[in-house]
Amino acid sequence: MMGIFLGLTAGIFWGLADFAARFSSRRVGAYRTLLYMQFVGLILMTIFLEITGGITRGVAPGWRPWALAAFAGVLNTGSSLSLYYSFQIGSISIAAPISSSYPALTVALALASGERVQPLRALGLAVTLAGVVLAAISFSPKPRESAVSAGPKRAHLAEGVSWAIASAIGFGVLFWFLGFHVVPLTGAAFSVWMIRLSTFLTLTIVAGPTHQALSVAFGSVWLLFLAVGATDTIAFLAINSAMRIGQISIVSVLASLYGAVTVLLSALFLREPIDRTQWVGICLIFTGIVLVSL
Numbered sequence: 623m624m625g626i627f628l629g630l631t632a633g634i635f636w637g638l639a640d641f642a643a644r645f646s647s648r649r650v651g652a653y654r655t656l657l658y659m660q661f662v663g664l665i666l667m668t669i670f671l672e673i674t675g676g677i678t679r680g681v682a683p684g685w686r687p688w689a690l691a692a693f694a695g696v697l698n699t700g701s702s703l704s705l706y707y708s709f710q711i712g713s714i715s716i717a718a719p720i721s722s723s724y725p726a727l728t729v730a731l732a733l734a735s736g737e738r739v740q741p742l743r744a745l746g747l748a749v750t751l752a753g754v755v756l757a758a759i760s761f762s763p764k765p766r767e768s769a770v771s772a773g774p775k776r777a778h779l780a781e782g783v784s785w786a787i788a789s790a791i792g793f794g795v796l797f798w799f800l801g802f803h804v805v806p807l808t809g810a811a812f813s814v815w816m817i818r819l820s821t822f823l824t825l826t827i828v829a830g831p832t833h834q835a836l837s838v839a840f841g842s843v844w845l846l847f848l849a850v851g852a853t854d855t856i857a858f859l860a861i862n863s864a865m866r867i868g869q870i871s872i873v874s875v876l877a878s879l880y881g882a883v884t885v886l887l888s889a890l891f892l893r894e895p896i897d898r899t900q901w902v903g904i905c906l907i908f909t910g911i912v913l914v915s916l
Contacts (some may be wrong), residue, residue, distance in 0.1 A: 625868025628860045629876030636855035637883020639850050640718055644709040644888075646846040652706035653834045655850065656699075657825045662851025664818040667859075680809040687807040694804050694813065695820025701792030702821070704785045712782020715885050715894045716757055719904045720786040722881030723754045725914060727794025727869040731864060735802050737871055746875075746913025749906050754787070756903025775826055780900070797877075800862060801870035810862035814855065875915045882908055 637660075646655040671677045681687050708717035726747050733739050739747075804813050829836055838844075857877070864873040885904065888894050896904070 625864045625873055626876060628864035629868070630866065630879065632857040632861035632877035634883055635853045635860065635881035636880030637718075639853040639857060640705070640709070640714070640880060641887040642731045642846050642849040642853065643706055644714045646843060646850060647706045647710040649843050649846070650702060650838055651835075652710045653825065653829070654836060654838055655706050655847070656702050657822065657829075657836065658844075658847040659837065659851035659854060660822040660825065662847055663855035663858075664815070664822055666852060666855050667811070667815040667818055671815055674811070677812065677815060679812075681812050682807040687804075687812075688816065689807050690799075690804045691813050691816035692820040694800055696824055697792055697796040697799065698817050699821045699824045701796055702787045703825075704792060705789035707780035708785035710782075712780060712786070713888075713894045713896070714892070715888045715896050715904075716780050716900060717782050717786040718884035718888075719757055719881040719907045720754055720783060721789045722809065722878040722884075722911070723750050723907055724790040724793035725871070725875040725878050725911065726750045726754075727791060728798045728874040729763065729914060731795070731798035732801070732869070732871045732874075737869060739871060740916075742915045742916055743871070744916075745794040746910045748910070749913060750910030753903045753906030753908075753910055754790070757900050757907060773816070786822065797808065797861070797865075797874045799868065801865040801873070804864050805862050806861045810859060810866060813862050816857045817858065818855070828857050838841065872915060875911055876908055879908075 623690070643655055643659070646659075671679070677710060686892075705717070705721050708721070729737075729739060729743065800813060808816065826836075831852070857880070861873060861877045
């Protein structure tokens with residue numbers, strides 16, 4: 623029961639984090655948003671670990687736990703950057719549900735690693751993947767197309783969808799890797815701390831060769847960094863804790879409900895338009911998520 627509660631907690635806080643990240647990404651870009659929210663999360667986790675007994679408490683001896691947790695941070699870097707970039711250039715109501723379909727891959731990898739998936743959950747995987755396809759395709763003309771042509775509508779990928787799909791694949795691998803290879807050796811809290819540290823260092827090192835601007839003026843955007851960093855860190859801590867006491871496949875699906883939270887917030891506050899076919903796809907995604915979690 624506690625695993626279910628923690629999984630749902632992760633989903634709620636990730637939904638809040640992604641909604642805040644949408645505003646930050648469009649103000650200062652996806653790269654700087656991810657960099658500074660990781661910095662905020664690193665500070666918060668350092669304080670938390672020091673208060674609760676020290677950073678390395680409960681970590682298995684040797685270099686392997688550190689290396690595996692660092693690699694998880696690299697996976698998180700690519701996945702999160704793809705997600706935030708999809709928020710920057712596309713509709714959050716489309717990007718969030720697509721990225722939240724990552725359990726389709728996580729469950730498949732968990733099955734290959736020894737976990738059993740009931741037939742109903744297998745059906746949920748198929749429904750989720752079908753929903754991803756429909757949610758990714760827009761039949762409305764692009765702004766540029768509508769201005770120059772009144773011809774028949776053609777299907778095309780909605781803005782930011784390719785990045786959202788990339789994030790779903792990355793997160794699918796990440797949470798399987800965390801549940802089976804990292805958390806058992808490091809514990810929940812240290813794995814979050816190490817992911818924050820390695821992601822922050824990766825982004826800092828790569829910024830030079832990729833010509834990324836890192837400076838951000840002090841102002842209200844830092845409140846967004848704080849909001850994203852705090853809520854995302856709470857979500858990671860919740861799901862990693864849930865992985866220690868529950869099945870990886872079930873926990874990852876429950877946490878993926880963040881897409882529903884994000885869509886609800888964007889519908890209430892942003893009024894983002896969505897095609898009917900995309901609404902069908904979003905509904906299928908959430909239906910599949912429910913079936914997988916039964």
